[in-house]
Amino acid sequence: MHPAPPLSVQIAPRGPLTGDVTLPGDKSISHRALMFASLAVGRSTITGLLEGEDVLATAAAMRAMGATIERGDDGTWRVDGVGVGGLLQPAGALDMGNSGTSTRLLMGLVASHAIHATFAGDASLSGRPMGRVIEPLAAMGADITASPGGRLPLMVRGLVPAVPIEYTLPVASAQVKSAVLLAGLNTPGITRVIEPVPTRDHSERMLAGFGARIEVEETAAGRVIAVHGEAELQPQTIAVPGDPSSAAFWLVAASIVPGSHVTIRNACMNPTRTGLIAALRLMDADIAETNARSVGGEPVADLVVRHAPLTAIEVPPDLAPSMIDEYPALFVAAAMAEGVTVARGAHELRVKESDRIATMAAALSAAGVTLTEHYDGLSITGSGGAPMTGGVQIASKLDHRIAMAMAVAGLVATDAIGIDDARPVATSYPAFFTTLDALAPPRD
Ligand SMILES: O=C(O)C1=C[C@@H](OP(=O)(O)O)[C@@H](O)[C@H](O)C1
Numbered sequence: 360m361h362p363a364p365p366l367s368v369q370i371a372p373r374g375p376l377t378g379d380v381t382l383p384g385d386k387s388i389s390h391r392a393l394m395f396a397s398l399a400v401g402r403s404t405i406t407g408l409l410e411g412e413d414v415l416a417t418a419a420a421m422r423a424m425g426a427t428i429e430r431g432d433d434g435t436w437r438v439d440g441v442g443v444g445g446l447l448q449p450a451g452a453l454d455m456g457n458s459g460t461s462t463r464l465l466m467g468l469v470a471s472h473a474i475h476a477t478f479a480g481d482a483s484l485s486g487r488p489m490g491r492v493i494e495p496l497a498a499m500g501a502d503i504t505a506s507p508g509g510r511l512p513l514m515v516r517g518l519v520p521a522v523p524i525e526y527t528l529p530v531a532s533a534q535v536k537s538a539v540l541l542a543g544l545n546t547p548g549i550t551r552v553i554e555p556v557p558t559r560d561h562s563e564r565m566l567a568g569f570g571a572r573i574e575v576e577e578t579a580a581g582r583v584i585a586v587h588g589e590a591e592l593q594p595q596t597i598a599v600p601g602d603p604s605s606a607a608f609w610l611v612a613a614s615i616v617p618g619s620h621v622t623i624r625n626a627c628m629n630p631t632r633t634g635l636i637a638a639l640r641l642m643d644a645d646i647a648e649t650n651a652r653s654v655g656g657e658p659v660a661d662l663v664v665r666h667a668p669l670t671a672i673e674v675p676p677d678l679a680p681s682m683i684d685e686y687p688a689l690f691v692a693a694a695m696a697e698g699v700t701v702a703r704g705a706h707e708l709r710v711k712e713s714d715r716i717a718t719m720a721a722a723l724s725a726a727g728v729t730l731t732e733h734y735d736g737l738s739i740t741g742s743g744g745a746p747m748t749g750g751v752q753i754a755s756k757l758d759h760r761i762a763m764a765m766a767v768a769g770l771v772a773t774d775a776i777g778i779d780d781a782r783p784v785a786t787s788y789p790a791f792f793t794t795l796d797a798l799a800p801p802r803d
């Protein structure tokens with residue numbers, strides 16, 4: 360266990376970053392491992408689970424709905440599932456904390472079970488749109504009463520049997536896709552989701568691994584994913600690979616701090632997650648992949664990153680779904696590159712833990728960066744390696760990725776950058792500050 364990230368932090372310039380990083384488990388895969396193991400009949404074991412607050416919220420919710428979930432002293436998690444259709448009525452409201460993934464995927468599960476559940480969360484999560492899952496789940500028969508604007512707190516009353524649907528995603532969202540597929544697990548017949556733009560496919564991969572009948576077909580309309588309902592999931596032994604969204608901070612930090620040379624172990628290299636690596640390489644970053652292998656049905660590699668002068672690019676908008684959580688880190692890289700980086704086509708950033716376009720625009724502007732805010736992204740004039748302005752305080756807005764991205768910015772500022780609230784870092788990367796200190800000890 361790591362010390363809880365502090366309320367406010369000051370990150371002063373330091374470096375270079377050197378050494379090895381062991382990544383925390385992938386957050387998306389960790390949520391799904393707990394959920395699917397809870398729906399299997401029998402005992403699954405999970406190693407490498409991310410023990411961050413978001414994933415612990417999923418574990419608590421699955422326990423509240425009948426699964427037995429325990430962590431062994433060796434860090435192995437054991438899950439005794441209740442079977443598809445076997446979720447029990449939770450006694451109280453489900454506290455989703457800061458986690459959009461927990462909320463949207465679990466709404467899908469509840470929607471096709473004979474239970475009802477109230478979902479509540481923190482101020483950030485309570486501001487995020489849930490209409491995108493309410494609409495398809497209501498079409499499957501769930502009765503959902505939400506707060507104004509389709510927000511939390513909300514109540515889902517499931518229907519048994521639910522009605523299978525064929526649903527074309529109106530937004531590129533793996534959470535919406537997964538919510539419908541998970542509802543489909545306990546729905547008679549075949550539930551189909553059509554995604555015009557591919558998003559992370561961990562649900563599809565892992566459901567197939569658990570023995571669900573799931574078919575994926577590439578068509579002119581996009582990827583069609585069909586799940587056969589009334590599924591029986593077999594317990595599994597799962598090794599969760601490292602989180603590429605957490606690797607993002609070290610990829611950027613090592614690229615921009617002169618003299619850095621970092622090896623990042625065990626990064627999930629699923630092609631639906633590697634957009635940041637592609638974008639950084641277009642910017643002339645020095646990132647090598649070694650030891651490519653497969654872990655838990657996912658491609659994995661070690662990444663070796665060395666400092667390199669970065670060049671501005673127009674970020675290809677079609678990379679957006681495969682790097683959606685990495686934009687805050689990318690914006691910091693862009694601020695240190697030579698020239699104007701244009702990152703558009705990422706309007707989804709406005710509905711994450713914070714409005715990540717506005718929050719990063721405010722934070723980088725405070726650090727002296729010249730930029731233009733667009734409705735769907737930022738244009739950032741890079742310094743060509745000259746330091747950002749330190750001695751400033753930025754607001755993280757309950758958003759872990761803002762706090763971590765601006766901590767990286769502090770490494771290359773004239774003086775410390777202060778972050779008003781770093782506690783949200785515990786949602787996805789509890790060891791972030793410990794790892795930063797190990798890679799680049801603070802100067803006295
Ligand atoms: O399915 C998932 O695990 C996730 C999907 C993405 O959200 P959207 O589906 O809202 O794009 C991503 O931003 C989130 O961190 C995790």
Ligand SMILES: C=C(OP(=O)(O)O)C(=O)O
Nearest residue numbers: 457458459460461684711
């Ligand atoms: C958007 C994120 O997570 P979630 O939607 O699960 O809150 C994230 O981790 O950047």
